[in-house]
Amino acid sequence: MTGGKPETGKTGSAAGASRRATLKDVARAVGVHVSTVSRALNPATRHLITEEIATRVLEVSRELNYRPNPAAYSLRTNRSHTIGIVVPDITNSIFPPMIRGVEDVLAPHGYAALVVNTDLNREREAAAISTLSARGVDAMVVASAEREDAELSALAKQGTPVVTINRRTDDASVSSVISDEIEGVRLMLAHLVELGHRRIATIAGNQNLSTGQRRYDAFLRNTLAMGLHIGPEQVGFANAFNEAEGRRCMEELLARGSGSTAVLCANDRLAIGAISALRGRGLSCPGDVSVTGFNDMAMVDCIDPPLTTIRIPHYGIGQAAAQFLLQRLNETDGGPAPLHQVLPVELIVRASTAAPRKGSAEGPSGDPAVSHMRIVR
Amino acid sequence: MTGGKPETGKTGSAAGASRRATLKDVARAVGVHVSTVSRALNPATRHLITEEIATRVLEVSRELNYRPNPAAYSLRTNRSHTIGIVVPDITNSIFPPMIRGVEDVLAPHGYAALVVNTDLNREREAAAISTLSARGVDAMVVASAEREDAELSALAKQGTPVVTINRRTDDASVSSVISDEIEGVRLMLAHLVELGHRRIATIAGNQNLSTGQRRYDAFLRNTLAMGLHIGPEQVGFANAFNEAEGRRCMEELLARGSGSTAVLCANDRLAIGAISALRGRGLSCPGDVSVTGFNDMAMVDCIDPPLTTIRIPHYGIGQAAAQFLLQRLNETDGGPAPLHQVLPVELIVRASTAAPRKGSAEGPSGDPAVSHMRIVR
DNA sequence: CGATTTAATGCAATCGATTGCACGTTGATG
DNA sequence: CATCAACGTGCAATCGATTGCATTAAATCG
Known part of the structure; x- marks a missing residue:
């Protein structure tokens, strides 16, 4: 009912689940090379392309409902646009608002979050961190930090952008966002x-x-x-x-x-x-x-x-952590000193x-x- | 110490954050071709390889701490080992236990979950589903279904394994797990x-x-x-x-x-x-x-x-949904009829x-x- | 008007895995 | 002793994007 899609069915369409459009498809449709399409689609390189062709590419890629393949992107660039969130237990209701804070800040920038639980178990935390980094997350938010946390220290030392929330590690080289x-x-x-x-x-x-x-x-x-x-x-x-x-x-x-x-x-x-x-x-x-x-x-x-009780800014903690990571993610150099934020609380x-x-x-x-x-x- | 890697230093190694080992590294260290390593590492194809070489490969890949690159795997096989979970609001405490149910079942099978919130907003739900499928999740668990939900129906028709939890769509072709x-x-x-x-x-x-x-x-x-x-x-x-x-x-x-x-x-x-x-x-x-x-x-x-109140099996709903999806994910054919589960409740x-x-x-x-x-x- | 810069595009390598096919051994068979 | 399976490996294409470099066309200059 949405109009488009003439039944010419250019893409096989045998089974019906017509394959997702790729850069190549767009390139063919526009009549240019894939690299041109790639550049036209990337705001940072769009200026290299003739105005007219660029807009044509945009049009066609919308028509074809082109969505970049994240695996290919990730393979080439080494960035997954995914961050990991490690919590002791998502079922503990202080964590969901923090998670939302993180996601609400990150989502508009194209990042999605992988959430894993550790149940306060050292080994599970180590496993979680290991799984997440094996999956190539670009950064991590950790709510399950212990004061002595070798895994976290190693992770930070290794260069992965990471920030603990709600808790801190004694190792000051791991950034944190906590409440006062x-x-x-x-x-x-x-x-x-x-x-x-x-x-x-x-x-x-x-x-x-x-x-x-x-x-x-x-x-x-x-x-x-x-x-x-x-x-x-x-x-x-x-x-x-x-x-x-x-x-x-x-x-x-x-x-x-x-x-x-x-x-x-x-x-x-x-x-x-x-x-x-x-x-x-x-x-x-x-x-x-x-x-x-x-x-x-x-x-x-x-x-x-x-x-x-004392109200801590659950949501704000998540937001702050995400903002910090976003900033880190956009730095090309190794990044400056670790940051430790302390958010205000309120007596209720x-x-x-x-x-x-x-x-x-x-x-x-x-x-x-x-x-x-x-x-x- | 691991033998190989003469200091020809093909991999810069300038900064120190030594690059992750790849299949190629393992292959070089063992002295075989990457395809052999790949087969040795895959339980399903291991039998093709000489016992001795296979174990050697296993050894070396552990020594080198080899972790397959998920992007490369995903690009080649079209499977991301990631599932999407769509909830109205993770902050609503009925959802976290369901999410845990899903994750606890899926994690041992190598799947991780991307969690997104919709705030009961039609557009945001559509956007969430679209984002998740653009990200290439292998399946979705949706807790935000409305009775008329065109997006969901489309998704299911299109072949993506999907199951709604807690709620159902009127469209019976979308599988569901709810309580009685x-x-x-x-x-x-x-x-x-x-x-x-x-x-x-x-x-x-x-x-x-x-x-x-x-x-x-x-x-x-x-x-x-x-x-x-x-x-x-x-x-x-x-x-x-x-x-x-x-x-x-x-x-x-x-x-x-x-x-x-x-x-x-x-x-x-x-x-x-x-x-x-x-x-x-x-x-x-x-x-x-x-x-x-x-x-x-x-x-x-x-x-x-x-x-x-009436106790519904929050956690169990998540588990059941995940089990259903796992099964779907292992079927090669299009899969059988949609399944609608109704879990028992309890008066408290x-x-x-x-x-x-x-x-x-x-x-x-x-x-x-x-x-x-x-x-x- | 020819030489040279500049702008726009194409070419091809690359990321790291999987996998169909070809090839070379080995051992069994007639 | 030649023939042929069966087996184990290697080769190379492929997935879909990005990006340095080469190439071409257009524009500028002397």
Whole structure:
């Protein structure tokens, strides 16, 4: 119904699935050499071709619905116009917005993204990176970086444009885009202190990940700066950023009787686990204990109670990473120094934080519900 | 160290980023022709080669860390070992598990996935499909199908292996993998009826999408079969599957005074919107009105109230789609008839449903909170 | 008006693999 | 001992683009 295509059927058309038009087809139709067509079609070389022929080539190639063969292009030029995105698990809802950020920036420039999951598994990460580079991606965005990440360092050293997002490697030669976690933790602590909390515990993340390390570090520095005393009974270390670990750590905290009135969790999922552990002990959030998250992942505004958290710019992180790579991709030289971006965060106060119960931090209270939280020493 | 490569240095080696090994390099190192290496490396043709040489080739290619150039392979064979996944929005958490299902099945077979988003936009879907096929993907998984989808039909007719997931096209020649929505709606209605509900409203989805159409259709058929009477004041049509539309439709329902004690929503996000609208009117869920979702997307077990919903096998849908495509990809002939799979669902009862207030459906109740829901006619 | 520059196009090599066909060995057969 | 299979390898074409260089035609100059 679209008009064109006279039934002369120049291309065999035997089976019906008429072969895709190639440069040669266009050249024949216009009556010039393939190299002329190639030049006419490439904006960078179009000026070499007579105006008239160039437009004729454009016309015909549209008529024939010519689409360059990416394999041939890639074989010749060594560029695939494909980038790789490595994430721990696409199912974890903090990653999809980052991925979209990357794709939305890259797509208009003709790049598509290959997304692979590693499940936090070292070997799978190595395999993923290896697969992607074997596939000849032009660059990589890695959300699964560990602080010590030999694969990533090797990749960067080898010259592949690569940028980590959300996390960083300790190796400063690998570029990164992260959020301002230090400031995020500071904002959150300030919020809790303002509410009146003095005994604040934390559920820290995996210290082999920059997120875990930086957030815990910021917790220690800021509590100290604010004049709060933190004892070992007030920190729990999660082995993974998930609900089960949040639950486990909260129970540990409760069992130790840290007497804390608030718990700052290294991310939202830990916080969700912590809240569920509190409920399991018959405690309420924020009634008995305030709990805070980090990331502001999707839906945490709908949970019970709506989570007070730090919003990181998921989408913006992806965008920034993509922009950085685009720039790298257009540099002919090896490129300048690695770049480390830190994007601003925002405190989102919802209902999982409230002022502490009167006197709850002063010692064993009459309320049996909070007796677990009394000061031990 | 690897023997060969006299320092004649045919490959510059100036910068140091030593070029990737090619078939030619392996051939030279072993002392045979590239075609021999190619055959030795291909399991299907290995038998043509002397055992000894074959193993030698394997050895050397490992030593040299030989990785076939995908562009060259693709150019020659016309297969990219890449599939395309088209989703409305990767940020919508029902899709990531499906994508993982696809990737987890495909990856072991050497396929990688290109993921693109369409934002429910016809043009963007057309562009996405066109981009993917221009990139030469071997097959496509499409989660963004509309009931009338000319692009998809064309693609299938043209011979590209394609399968829709979660949704279907009306064109039966396009294969699909969906969940048993009819049964899901039936289970949910049975659950509500068992709780004692008689006046049940629905917030139906976009009727241009198979999900919207099938779920609404099942609602009508099953309510009728169960002897329930449904009037026009009991159905709201959402234009999109999101919270805002859920809210709007719920408000419409309330304004119309349908007197319903339960609302079956076509998906979870509509349900979340509906609950929020109820709250906005000072009504409680499930106290005043029970609300049900569909899909069991991530986190709906944590929201307030935890949502009663139908669990569809997100991951399984992806897996099934991938398995289907793998099979298609291995057929040499055009392939048999299109396949339409329907995967089983499960009723998940949580706290957003409860028995209706006594007499609430019998007429205006004394409770001002539910007076909005009285029977009008 | 002939010589020389400039502009536009064609030629052919190349990227790295796959694969039909030809060739040379080897061993079995009559 | 000559003949012929069968087997294992090598040769060379091919996939579809890009690009340095050669070539031709047109334009400029002296």
